[in-house]
Amino acid sequence: MSSAPTREQDVPRRRGRIASFVLDDHRYVLLGTSAVAFIGMLLSSSSRPAMSFMSQAYAVELVMYYLLVAWLVISAVALVFKLAKWRTYAETSPFTKPAARRVLRYASYVVWAIVLVLAVDRIVMGVASAWMVAVSATKRPSENMLESMCYILWNGRDTFITGLVTTIELAVFGTVIAFFLALLLVFCRIQTIDRPDNDFIRFWKRIGSGFAKVYSTVVRGTPMMVQAMIIYYGVFGILRGTNLTTTEINAIWSTFFAGLVTITLNSTAYMMEVLRGGIESVDAGQTEAARSLGLSQWQAMRKVVFPQGIKYAIPGLSNELIINIKDSSVLSVIGTFDLMFANTTVSGIYYQQLHSSLIVAVVYLILTMVATWLLGKLARRLDVKPQALGGTSDQPVKVEE
Numbered sequence: 541m542s543s544a545p546t547r548e549q550d551v552p553r554r555r556g557r558i559a560s561f562v563l564d565d566h567r568y569v570l571l572g573t574s575a576v577a578f579i580g581m582l583l584s585s586s587s588r589p590a591m592s593f594m595s596q597a598y599a600v601e602l603v604m605y606y607l608l609v610a611w612l613v614i615s616a617v618a619l620v621f622k623l624a625k626w627r628t629y630a631e632t633s634p635f636t637k638p639a640a641r642r643v644l645r646y647a648s649y650v651v652w653a654i655v656l657v658l659a660v661d662r663i664v665m666g667v668a669s670a671w672m673v674a675v676s677a678t679k680r681p682s683e684n685m686l687e688s689m690c691y692i693l694w695n696g697r698d699t700f701i702t703g704l705v706t707t708i709e710l711a712v713f714g715t716v717i718a719f720f721l722a723l724l725l726v727f728c729r730i731q732t733i734d735r736p737d738n739d740f741i742r743f744w745k746r747i748g749s750g751f752a753k754v755y756s757t758v759v760r761g762t763p764m765m766v767q768a769m770i771i772y773y774g775v776f777g778i779l780r781g782t783n784l785t786t787t788e789i790n791a792i793w794s795t796f797f798a799g800l801v802t803i804t805l806n807s808t809a810y811m812m813e814v815l816r817g818g819i820e821s822v823d824a825g826q827t828e829a830a831r832s833l834g835l836s837q838w839q840a841m842r843k844v845v846f847p848q849g850i851k852y853a854i855p856g857l858s859n860e861l862i863i864n865i866k867d868s869s870v871l872s873v874i875g876t877f878d879l880m881f882a883n884t885t886v887s888g889i890y891y892q893q894l895h896s897s898l899i900v901a902v903v904y905l906i907l908t909m910v911a912t913w914l915l916g917k918l919a920r921r922l923d924v925k926p927q928a929l930g931g932t933s934d935q936p937v938k939v940e941e
Contacts, residue, residue, distance in 0.1 A: 566751065569644055569645060570614070570618050570635070571615070571843070573648040573651050573652065574612055575613065576607075577611045577651050577655065579657075580654055580655035581612075583658040584605045584608070584658055584662075585867075585896055586662055588661070588662070589665050589666035590669040591665045591668050591669040592661050594658075594661045600636060600907050603660070604654045607650065608654060608655075612646075614644075618633070618635045621633050621755060637704065665689075666686065667686065670684065670689075673690070673781045674688075674690035674694055675694055677691055680890055684825060689895045689898060692890055692896055696882075696886040699883050700899070700900075700903070702877060702884070703878050703879040704879055704903060704907075705908070706796065706867075706876065706877050706878045706879075707746055707868050707878045707879045709796075709800075710799055710800055710868045711803070711861060711865040711868055712861070714800055714803030714807055714868075714898050715807055715811075715861045717804045718806075718807035718860070720802045721808040722807075722809075722811035723846075724811045725752045725756075725812045726815040726816050726819065727841065728748030729743075729748075729749055729752035729753065729816055729839075730749075730816060730819060730820075731745040731749050732745075733751070752812065755808075755809060756812055759806055759808070759809035760810060760813070763870075764802060764870050765870040765873055767802055767805070768798065768799065768873060771798055772793075795875040795876045796905065797872065798875035798876070799868065799871040803867075803868060803871075805861055805862075806926055807864060810863075811856075813859055814856035815849060815850065815857070815861070817856070818850060818853030818856070819846065819853075821849070821852050822848045822849050822852070823844050830843070845890040854918075854919050856918075861911055861915065862911055863913060865908055866908065869904075872884060879903060879904065880900070883896050883897055883899075
């Protein structure tokens, strides 16, 4: 039987597709590169930063600008020809000839290179220039938005770092703890009455399944912000009924711990449903085959169904970490010092809510992109073709006693 391609075999295939896109002619080279050329013209028309390396090469940049204009003109001519010869364009257009397509492809490389140089000169060097001004400034620059953002980021770096660390801790620890709680709850959720079960076991199976259903409905049906307020102020009120002072209560029940509990309980409900979907996607014949080999319901779930169901649920489970990174921002409502709370603090100091929010938005974007990349690598590493118990695979399946 043919086996699925391994991760090592898939890498050359992806590289082959990329090389084919870069080296071969394709029909959208004019349209795609025209958009890039237009962006390059906008960059060239913008003001040069202080550290611009193109400021001493005005003639070179002028030639680059007109090359971009020439590409747009050629693209416009090709578009007009396409509209005029819609049905016979592939046969009659001079742009579709092999030699012309090859020239256009090489010319597109030149356009991309020009735009890359302009992007480095205007964007990268612009950020570097703004950063140098912001670091050496004694007060916030009010005329340049980028310099103002760099000044706020540099002078509020301790606050932002504290919020960043708290956000990462809440998202990672909350997701990990929720995963194990979700495993427990999903086991209760999918329990069915088995023939050998006595009345005591049947009773607790019904209680466990009912509790899991109610828990999932309540938690997924209410906003996390409301849950955070109920959890924090509810426990605080209970502790306030004792002889503890406010200082002693804050030492026991901090806003960080309340936020961690909120994220954990909230994620547990969603991860439980993701796991349940993964488990239910496992072929029912797997359970029947395991039971026919003498395994109990618990053994069949633990050794056969759960490992495969978790593997199927990996994409959804990974997505929960991304969600927690972003949704942890609502915990600032109870005073948890996360990135959102840091944003509020810094914007209150400099009275620049927009600039501070843009900084935090970039940080959140970087966090989610890094987490997505890491989880994608993990998912690809764990993406192993599941084995079947019924003898349909090439290798026999070993079931532990």
